[in-house]
Amino acid sequence: xxxxxxxxxxxxxxxxxxxxxxxxxxxxxxxxxxxxxxxxxxxxxxxxxxxxxxxxxxxxxxxxxxxxxxxxxxxxxxxxxxxxxxxxxxxxxxxxxxxxxxxxxxxxxxxxxxxxxxxxxxxxxxxxxxxxxxxxxxxxxxxxxxxxxxxxxxxxxxxxxxxxxxxxxxxxxxxxxx
Ligand code: AMP
Numbered sequence: 001x002x003x004x005x006x007x008x009x010x011x012x013x014x015x016x017x018x019x020x021x022x023x024x025x026x027x028x029x030x031x032x033x034x035x036x037x038x039x040x041x042x043x044x045x046x047x048x049x050x051x052x053x054x055x056x057x058x059x060x061x062x063x064x065x066x067x068x069x070x071x072x073x074x075x076x077x078x079x080x081x082x083x084x085x086x087x088x089x090x091x092x093x094x095x096x097x098x099x100x101x102x103x104x105x106x107x108x109x110x111x112x113x114x115x116x117x118x119x120x121x122x123x124x125x126x127x128x129x130x131x132x133x134x135x136x137x138x139x140x141x142x143x144x145x146x147x148x149x150x151x152x153x154x155x156x157x158x159x160x161x162x163x164x165x166x167x168x169x170x171x172x173x174x175x176x177x178x
Contacts, residue, residue, distance in 0.1 A: 002038060002039050002042055004039075005039075005042070005043045005046060006039055006040050006043035006044075008047070008175050008176055010040065010043075011034060011040055011043060011044055011047075011155075011175060011176055012176040014033045014034045014037060014040050015029055015030065015031060015033070015034060015156065015176060016029075016030040016032075016033055017029060017030070018030050029127075029128055029156050029178075031066060031127050031128075031155060031156070034155070035069060041073075044070065044155055044175060045070065045073045045074055045077055046077075047173075047175045048070055048074050048125055048153040048154075048155065048173070048175065049074045049077055049078050049123070049153070050173070051151070051173075052078055052123065052150070052151075053078075054077070054078055054079040055078075055079055055080075056078070056121070057078050057080045057121055057122065057123055057150065058080060058081065058116075058117070058120035058121050058122060058147075059075070059080050059081040059082065059083045059116060059120060059121075059122045059147070060072075060074045060075040060078060060080050060081070060082055060083070060122065060123055060124075060125055061083045061084075061085060061116075061122050061123070061124045061125070061138065061142055062075075062082060062083070062084055062085065062124075062125055062126070063085050063109070063124065063125070063126040063134060063135065063138050064084065064085060064086045064087050064090070064109070066126070066127035066128075067085075067125055067126035067127055068084060069127075070125050070126075070127060070155060071084075071124075071125040071126075074123075074125055074153075083111070083112075083115045083116060083122070084111075084115075085109050085110070085111050085138045085141060085142075086109065086110055086111075087107065087108070087109060087110070088107075088108035088109065088110050089110075090110070091110050091111070091112055093112050093113070093114070094112070094113045095110040095111060095112055095113060096110065096111055096113055096141050096144050096145070097109070097110045097141075098110075098137040098138075098140045098141050098144075099137070100133040100134065100136065100137040101133055102133065103131075107133075107134075109134065109137045109138060109141065110141070111141040111142070111144075111145065113145075115145060116142065116145040116146070116147040117145075117146075117147070118145065118146030118147065119146060119147070119148065120147045120148070121147070121148050121150055122142060122147050122148065122149060122150065123149070123150050123151045123152070123153055124138055124139065124142065124149060124151075124152050124153070125152075125153045125154070126138075126152075126154055127154065127155050127156060128154060128155065128156040128157070128158065129152075129154040129156070129157045129158065129161075129163040129164075129167075129172070129174060130158045130161050130163055131161050131162075131163050131166070132161075132162070132163030132164065132165065132166030132167055133166065135152055135154075135163065135166070135167055136166040136167060139152075139167065139170065149170055150171070151170065151171045151172070151173055152167055152170055152171070152172045152173065153172075153173045153174075154172070154173070154174045154175070155174070155175050155176060156174065156175070156176050156177075156178070157172075157174035157176070157177045157178070158177075158178050159177050159178065160178070
């Protein structure tokens with residue numbers, strides 16, 4: 001039974017840093033120990049959707065792939081729908097696509113053209129904000145569908161990469177910052 005919610009410091013302690021994964025020089029933040037602990041996972045979801053009450057959000061948009069885990073759980077908590085933003089080539093129906101720059105090269109994210117109704121109120125969730133390229137591309141797709149972004153919510157923010165600069169004009173919540 002969960003009798004108390006964890007602090008952000010407790011959640012941070014469970015995040016495992018894996019050096020040089022998936023390539024040399026990357027400090028990968030492994031969130032699986034947070035997911036495996038009922039109290040930490042529940043507390044994380046509560047933090048990610050903190051300002052919102054059930055019914056106040058139409059959909060929670062999750063970003064491929066670890067964002068799906070948190071966004072789907074948040075959607076259930078908020079009694080909202082769940083909408084996936086996926087890497088190019090994964091969604092079966094007609095899509096909008098958005099390219100964005102990576103450190104080396106570029107990537108493309110996609111959303112179904114009928115995933116959100118114009119005017120719907122959504123929050124976007126991902127596990128981690130790094131340079132902000134992925135989240136900014138996701139925001140473009142959501143706006144292309146005419147939906148209103150209420151907030152971005154991340155478990156982890158790598159503040160030294162200044163991802164917030166790419167998300168100007170949107171409220172941003174992060175539970176743990178490095
Ligand atoms: P960015 O577009 O640079 O903000 O990168 C954010 C995306 O890349 C998120 O979907 C993260 O899951 C992933 N990511 C970037 N850096 C890391 C990291 N150090 N550890 C774990 N995931 C990361």
